[in-house]
Amino acid sequence: MVEHIPVMLKEVIESLKNVESPQMIVDATLGLGGYAEEILNVFPATLLVGIDRDEQAISLAQKRLVSFAERVHIYNSPFSAIAMVLSKENAEPDGIVFDLGVSNLQLSSPERGFSFQNDGPLDMRMEGTSGESGYSAAQIVNTFSEKELADIFWKYGEERYSRRIATGIVRFREKNGPIQRTFQLVEAIRSSLPAPVQRKMGGHPARKVFQALRIFVNDELQELEKGLQGALESLAPGGVIVVVSYHSLEDRIVKYAMKDWKTSDHGDLLTRRPLKPSEEEVEKNYKARSAKLRAFRKKY
Ligand SMILES: C[S@@+](CC[C@H](N)C(=O)[O-])C[C@H]1O[C@@H](n2cnc3c(N)ncnc32)[C@H](O)[C@@H]1O
Incomplete structure (x- = not known):
């Protein structure tokens, strides 16, 4: 069984707690369901909508979250289509989380071709070889x-x-x-x-x-721009967007999108400077070393 240690989990949950009694939280990068499981535990009355473009991740997350099945809706989709995905739900989300990049499942599967440390076919499509990417x-x-x-x-x-x-x-x-x-x-x-x-x-x-x-x-940077825009449009008033990024190209897009939102009076930054993982976390999980968390709250 592949493990993916969720990065900055405590800080993600704390950011989501800025919303009182959230009805619905979207995990736009469900992966192996690490964040999702914690969200379902911490917010026992909340519906969790999970999105991922990777079918393999979706089926593993589905298994992991089976005991919460009645509070979980999962969609196999790129997050650039978040607004369309959420139009199938009857409510606006109070929180949307993005944990960018690849999961350990993708990195550690040689047949996916993501890693320079494992020999495999040079593929790298998150949708898998049958995808339309x-x-x-x-x-x-x-x-x-x-x-x-x-x-x-x-x-x-x-x-x-x-x-x-x-x-x-x-x-x-x-x-x-x-x-x-x-x-x-x-x-x-x-x-x-x-x-x-x-x-x-x-x-x-x-x-x-x-x-x-x-x-x-995977057209990741365009995906991110569209995903953030779709998230802001879909979010309920007073809702929170939380993004964890792993390199400067991603972080720059998140930083300027949130600055723009603030300038155009859509709400407020919850993080003036990005949060970083604790030394203790980085020691335990090397992947966390470059993580940055930014959060934004939409106006009421
Ligand atoms: C870092 S992992 C998320 C791990 C998850 N937070 C957990 O705790 O298990 C990122 C996931 O996002 C997915 N992903 C990346 N870009 C995406 C996109 N544009 N649309 C949908 N899913 C995407 C990947 O397939 C991967 O499963």
Whole structure:
């Protein structure tokens, strides 16, 4: 059984407690249901609506939440469609939570192709191979031009060696044929960077390229912009939006969306500065190290 340790769970719940007796809370990134289970325990009269674009996650969350079944409605959908999903419910939510990025289930399943640490087919689609999300990571790596690849690595991975790596990948595929597996991509990246550069990079040399491809394949930044907008529109007056992000590209979008909402008088920031996990949490769960939580309360 795959485990995903929920990040900043205590802080997420505290933020939701800004609403008195919530009728409905939406977990827009249900994942393995870690937040959802705690929400159902802490708010015993609340309906939980869970959304995820990953079918595998949905079926595991459904099993986990079976004892709460009469208070749980689950939808397999990207959160950019949150307004449409919620139009199937009869009420407006009092809280909406986003816990961005990938789950441990996705990262630790080699056949999903998200991880540079496991060998598997280079896929990375959160919807799975049967989804409609367009290109897999392999299609991008094998068919995009050197310039297009460099732009993706720079824009979505902030990889300073983006050009060198793109050149290396194109050379690698010309010489060896299509790159089909995660470890082949790692090899192509390593072969484009001299050893001293790799040592200077701090962290795995493939980390940022894998992040960039994952964001591009799943259109994650546009999803986030649309998801936040849909959440604000769907939320009940006085309701709260809580977002946990894991890298600066995500956090920037959340920060400016909430600032904009405040400027246009939609409500107030509950977090002037983002909350960060405690040292104790980071010690126990390395994935939490980059987390930032921002929360906003819609006006009555
Ligand atoms: C970090 S995990 C959430 C973990 C969850 N909070 C828990 O405690 O188990 C993120 C989840 O969000 C989903 N996800 C990411 N982007 C999404 C999107 N645009 N629409 C719907 N689900 C998305 C992923 O499939 C993944 O299952």
